[in-house]
Amino acid sequence: MAIQWRVESEGSVVVSQNRVEPLSCHIEDDGRERIEGSLPTLTLSPGYYKRAEYLLWLEKCKNTGLADGDFTLAESEGLMAVAEARAQFERNHPPCGVCSALQDSPFSTSCHKCGTEFMRRSN
Numbered sequence: 191m192a193i194q195w196r197v198e199s200e201g202s203v204v205v206s207q208n209r210v211e212p213l214s215c216h217i218e219d220d221g222r223e224r225i226e227g228s229l230p231t232l233t234l235s236p237g238y239y240k241r242a243e244y245l246l247w248l249e250k251c252k253n254t255g256l257a258d259g260d261f262t263l264a265e266s267e268g269l270m271a272v273a274e275a276r277a278q279f280e281r282n283h284p285p286c287g288v289c290s291a292l293q294d295s296p297f298s299t300s301c302h303k304c305g306t307e308f309m310r311r312s313n
C-alpha cells in the first residue's frame with residue numbers, strides 16, 4: 191500500500207492510497223510493471239503525507255466556513271504552508287486564457303489542450 195499524490199488539471203491536489211491496485215487488477219503483469227515504474231518515488235516519510243492529507247482536508251473545512259479562530263497555531267501554520275505551495279503551483283502552471291487548462295510551464299508557447307499560441311512579452 192502506498193500513498194500517492196497527483197495534481198488534477200484544475201490544480202487541486204489529491205492524496206490517495208492504493209492508487210495502483212484498482213488500475214492494475216485489469217491489466218496484465220507486463221503492464222502493471224510499466225505503470226508502477228512510471229509512478230514517482232516517494233521521497234518523504236509516510237507521516238509527512240498523512241499530515242499533508244490532514245491539512246488539505248482542513249483547508250476544505252476552512253473554505254466551507256470554519257473561522258480562523260477554530261484552528262490551533264500548528265494548524266494555522268500548516269494552512270499557510272498549503273496556501274503558499276498552492277500559490278507557487280499556480281505561478282508555475284498558469285491557465286490558458288481560452289480554455290483555462292493549466293500549462294506545464296509558465297514559459298509554454300502554446301496550450302497543450304486547445305493549441306492556442308501564447309504571445310511572448312517583448313522588453
Ligand SMILES: [Zn+2]
Pocket residue numbers: 286287288289290291301302303304305306
Ligand atoms: Zn487552451
